[in-house]
Amino acid sequence: MINESFFANIKLLIKMHTDGLLGGKLMPEDVLIDVVSKEDLLDVLTLGMALNYQRNSYKLWESVVQAYQDNDTKWIFNLGAVAESNLDDLRESLLLHRVGLQPNRHPEIWQRVAQGIAKSSPNQNVLGLIKAVDFDIALLKEIMQNIRKPEFPYLSGPKIFNYWLYVLESYAGVRWKSRNLITIAPDTHILKATVKLGLCSSEVLEGTVENRQSVANAWEKALVGSELSPIDVHTPLWLWSRAGFPPLKEGASI
Structure with a gap:
């Protein structure tokens, strides 16, 4: 059962991303x-x-x-x-x-x-x-x-x-x-951030195909009934990991 504190952290993470506090002002594909x-x-x-x-x-x-x-x-x-x-x-x-x-x-x-x-x-x-x-x-x-x-x-x-x-x-x-069918893309940063948030155990950090699928499934299940699709949290999670997991709070910076 996902608790309220988990969703509070997700909302903070998304807001930090929106406010530019996680870096990522230039994403790889932006050069196009x-x-x-x-x-x-x-x-x-x-x-x-x-x-x-x-x-x-x-x-x-x-x-x-x-x-x-x-x-x-x-x-x-x-x-x-x-x-x-x-x-x-x-x-x-x-x-x-x-x-x-x-x-x-x-x-x-x-x-x-x-x-x-x-x-x-x-x-x-x-x-x-x-x-x-x-x-x-x-x-x-x-x-x-x-x-x-x-x-x-x-x-x-x-x-x-x-x-x-x-x-x-x-x-x-x-x-x-059916945009909701876009699941999260479970690369190494996503695996680390998912464990950091407590959604999955550290076992998924092994990075096997099964581990990545488990993480994707966990996010899909966690966000059922919310206004978010799994892919909506991908970039905030990726940048949070890449920035070294700064504290989740308003006004935080990397």
């Missing part, structure tokens, strides 16, 4: 703002997210911007072109600005995700995929996490998939149906 065109944004965010694991997110998105602004490498964000590209050409362009770091694995992931989306969309882009499922998260999850999961390496995983949905909503203005 006013650089990537509106028509390209969904595709750029999606392909970048496909490599956003166990890596410094700020450096990844800085590399993405450099590649996008380079006329010789901008093509790697065109899903149709990537889907039909020569893997050696794709490798060269991905590695040039360090969008990709692993010369074999990263180009393969990039191309496989592009091919999976391209064949799902009449326009060979992310917007076409989203329209094909009528902005319904449940249908999108069924396709990407079950029916055709191998076509979406890493992007289909619970951590990246849910944060991807949130990023498309936050930066590209996508309006999802």
Whole structure:
């Protein structure tokens, strides 16, 4: 049973985030703002997210911007072109600005995700995929996490998939149906913050797939009946952990 003090802490955490007391004035994806065109944004965010694991997110998105602004490498964000590209050409362009770091694995992931989306969309882009499922998260999850999961390496995983949905909503203005289906994206910072709040035991810090799913389930259960969806607390929790867990109180600072 979640008690009132838990919700009081959540409200304080959200307010501290809103007031800018947890840092995070510049989030990793913010570097895309006013650089990537509106028509390209969904595709750029999606392909970048496909490599956003166990890596410094700020450096990844800085590399993405450099590649996008380079006329010789901008093509790697065109899903149709990537889907039909020569893997050696794709490798060269991905590695040039360090969008990709692993010369074999990263180009393969990039191309496989592009091919999976391209064949799902009449326009060979992310917007076409989203329209094909009528902005319904449940249908999108069924396709990407079950029916055709191998076509979406890493992007289909619970951590990246849910944060991807949130990023498309936050930066590209996508309006999802059943928004409550976006669960929290349980990365290392989320695991630590969840334990710090007493919602889960320290066992989840082992970070196994089961641990991460347990944390996601715990947040979903904890927020039932509240005005919050699990993903609404993701960024405050992430920044709180990253800041070293400053005290939860109004006026606190890192």
